[in-house]
Amino acid sequence: MGGSLVVRRGFIHGGELRFAVLDKPLERLRGLLGTGCDANPVALMGCSSIHTFGMRYRLDVAFVRSDGYVLESWRSVPPGRLLKNRKAQITLERPHVCGPWLARGELLSMRREDDSHAG
Numbered sequence: 168m169g170g171s172l173v174v175r176r177g178f179i180h181g182g183e184l185r186f187a188v189l190d191k192p193l194e195r196l197r198g199l200l201g202t203g204c205d206a207n208p209v210a211l212m213g214c215s216s217i218h219t220f221g222m223r224y225r226l227d228v229a230f231v232r233s234d235g236y237v238l239e240s241w242r243s244v245p246p247g248r249l250l251k252n253r254k255a256q257i258t259l260e261r262p263h264v265c266g267p268w269l270a271r272g273e274l275l276s277m278r279r280e281d282d283s284h285a286g
Contacts, residue, residue, distance in 0.1 A: 172210040174235075174259070175276040176269070186210035186259055188279065199226065199260055208261035216251030217258055219244055225263035230255035235275035242268055 169188040176182055189195050190212040198217060199206050204224040211217065219226060228241040230252035238252050243263045257277075259269065269275070 169212070170279060170281040172212075172257075173278050173280060174269075176273065184208065184259075186261075188212060199262065202262075204262040206262055208259065211258040211260065213256060214258045215253055215255040216249065217260065218250075219246045219248045222246040227261050227263050227268045229259040229269040231257040231259060231269075231275065231277075233257065235277050237269050237271055237273040237275065240269050240271045240273075 169190045172186045172188050174184045174186065176184070186208045188210050189198065195211045195214050198209060198211060200221050215230065217226075217228060223246070225243045225245050226241075228244055228250060229237050230239045230250075231237050232254060233256040238255055239250075241250060244250065261268075
């Protein structure tokens with residue numbers, strides 16, 4: 168994995184979200200497949216479509232432009248679905264949980280952190 172993507176929401180929502188960066192083709196293809204509903208959120212870099220075939224739980228998904236603009240946001244996407252947004256450069260995924268999630272039209276502040284030097 169390629170470090171973390173730290174996402175900061177606007178002043179109204181506040182808080183930071185941390186996503187494990189998946190930037191290699193096979194990592195992006197797998198995404199959260201094979202994980203449990205306690206899996207860490209992931210950021211699929213250079214990705215404009217996802218599938219939930221083979222998933223054992225529902226996902227929250229957001230398609231985001233590289234400038235942080237949330238193009239689309241989905242909650243509780245069931246297994247067996249295909250979602251895409253051709254304008255997205257980043258797709259954010261997490262196991263579905265109750266509580267706040269990213270909203271369409273929201274502008275996010277994002278920074279990438281390299282975990283390779285952490286110890």
